[in-house]
Amino acid sequence: MKQTMLLSRRTAKEVLRDPLTIFFGLGFPLVVLGLLSAIQANIPDAVSLFVPEKLVPGITVFGLSFMTLFSALLVSRDRCSALLLRLYTTPLRPAHYVFGYLLPMLPIALAQTALCYGFGLILGLPWKASILAAILLNLPAALVFISLGLLCGSLLNDKQVGGICGALLTNLSAWLSGIWFDVSLVGGFFETLAKVLPFYHAVEFQRAVYSGALSDADALAAALPHLWIVLAWAAGLTVAAVWAFLHQMKKN
């Protein structure tokens, strides 16, 4: 545990001291939130394109895609710079590395979610006590994105990570999540793909929790299938990430 905490502290420092993290991880989702709220404020009331009740929970999930980028970049840079090679020659065990990368990203993800809700309140999101539950219940989605980062960081170099996690994943999670428009409006393969991937379900679950699903049995019953899908992806990606990391460790 002590060794995991040592590596976790180091991971948190590396991530939080990077100005790009602060800008993209914390600032960028807020910029998007502000812009889309401004658009909503300037279109007729009858058109509810970006209402805060739907937009803010969605942006909390979109913001998590940057957690993938940060964790993937850190792991791949540690591999390329031989820092991991150095650590492999110490008595640390594989679990120390895996948890040392994963665990510190979770509170950072929760802080990002809280910041999005906080900014959302300023922009007109109605205050509800369910926001606190929504922040906490973004953890499964956070695990999806962070595990995906560990997986990509274990398999790709930092340039590939920049392309795949920075450009491709943020676009995938943005378009296939139903944050900006209902995926059923596109339909067909697009809708099927959106419903197979975890992003859409993470957004729907966030929206449901914010709306008070935890205190409404029917709403909860409708929301839980989204949670199960997110949890299944989180479990699958965590296993895949651990496998990839250990595979790289042996290969090195």
Add this chain to the structure above:
Amino acid sequence: MNAIETHELTKQYKDITAVNRLDLEVREGELFALLGVNGAGKTTTIKMLSGLTRPTAGDALLLGKSVVAEPEAVKRLIAVSPQETAVAPKLTVEENLELMARISGADRKAADERVETFCDKLGLGQVRRKAAGKLSGGWQRRLSIAMALILEPKILFLDEPTLGLDVLARAELWELIRGLKQEMTVILTTHYMEEAEALSDRIGIMGGGKLLRVGTAAELKEAAGAATLEEAFIQIAKEVRK
């Protein structure tokens, strides 16, 4: 006791025998340089000795501990300073050192003491609060070696410690490495002949996965009838190609 003894140490990758039945002895407190052209088997040997890769056959004993049977015990005896600058870039110099000290099992107080000691010893005091990633190549290499030394190893592996450094930074690191003699056993891999000659007690020349010659720089030159270590090395290395 020898610091390192290998017995027919072998590493096979599919059709390639990277290290072929290597028998090597390194004495305690010795600074031993391992030379060889690219693909000679140096890196694979170091990887096996430091527990990064398992031998296909044979064994190596590090202060009596087997890399095959007791890899965890071996890891407590050694430290590696890789060729690439292996530092945590956003952590300060002292945070990097503290991280390594704590990983080796030191509590916070002991780790702080070790950080003080090694900052002084390696002249890192003036940059101790700077982020490692902002340091020049020479300082980063110095920190990289300090991160290995702070583990207080009995055996230290230095992989190309002065690669890419300017003359001044190299001279400073040479002084530092000389200072390590007798405190611990040092295995140095380098492509610089003058570095091997200036620093090592003995030199092993590898080629084709085998140990071709071992001796002091003077012995190797004499045996090859060469005026310089570089000439001797070239002659010996060419034997493998024949």
